[in-house]
Amino acid sequence: MQKAKVSRHIVIWLVAIVLLEIAPPVEAQQPAKKIPEVGFLDPTSRAVSNARIEAFQQGLRKFGYIDGKNIAIDYRFADGKSEPLHDFANELVHLNVDIIVTRAIPGAVAAKQATTKIPIVFVGVADAVAAGLVASLAKPGGNITGLTSLAPELSGKRLELLKETLPKISRVAVLRNPSNPGDPILWKETQAASRTLGLQLQSLEVRSPKDLEDAFESAIRGHDQALMTLTDPLLQSQRKQIVDLAAKGRLPGIYPDSEYTESGGLMSYAANALEFYSRAASYVDKILKGAKPADLPVEQPTKFELVINLKAAKQIGLTIPPNVLARADKVIR
Secondary structure (H helix, E strand, C coil): CHHHHHHHHHHHHHHHHHHHHHCCCHHHCCCCCCCCEEEEEECCCHHHHHHHHHHHHHHHHHCCCCECCCEEEEEEECCCCHHHHHHHHHHHHHCCCCEEEEEHHHHHHHHHHHCCCCCEEEEEECCCCCCCCCCCCCCCCCCEEEEECCHHHHHHHHHHHHHHHCCCCCEEEEEECCCCCCHHHHHHHHHHHHHHHCCEEEEEECCCHHHHHHHHHHHHHCCCCEEEECCCHHHHHCHHHHHHHHHHCCCCEEECCHHHHHCCCCEEEECCHHHHHHHHHHHHHHHHCCCCHHHCCCECCCCCEEEEEHHHHHHCCCCCCHHHHCCCCEEEC
């Protein structure tokens, strides 16, 4: 009996040894690979940014990334308000996303204040150096890079186009949001350009949507002859109301994005915003493959589009000069 027990023990030990040889150790088993997660921090609303989101997703697909399959995109929209923007940035950091993609100076500032470790890709920032986001365009340094819109430099060009379209104007109302951290840069450049062109500016400050009607009433009282809107997420999110108020006040306007003209605005002059988002996907791809934001130069636009809405011109009784119309990249009839 004793020998039988010993034999059974030997058999059990041998079987155990064989099983251990066959089965890989727990430590050697690889855990399921986590798909990369991108935090998409937008200062505007989902409705306003739909076309941009689609452009970004199309850009990602060119590099083989499909949302929900091999990459996850976590969206946050601040609806033009600054307070939730910072809260959402902190949420994305808490979720430990792999990259944060954001828009304009308010979004980039909120993201940078929330993290110094997670890579950040900004889109459409007016002047990343002046805003203190990067050390230089060629060598950003830190954890942030992206695409600049050259917005300050474009202020002068937009005023020139207004002057060419309306040679007799002397007063221009400028719609701006002083709460935007990038506003001082844009406003300073606009003032400098106005002095060169001999134009007098009236600042129309808008910190919330409820300020818009008062701003336009100020423009009418001030006998302003045209309107210029500075780049800002809050204003962008209210673009339909802005172009409607401009039409009501018969104010010819020039805007910082073609989405304004597509919503009924008169003119816009800017780089193509959808191309920005498509190009942002290339930054995401490079970073996911190991590149550091500090080593990825900030990209500048090389092509700008003049869009003219002839329906809007007709509505306010304006004839666009042939020399201006001939330079339009797109005409809405």
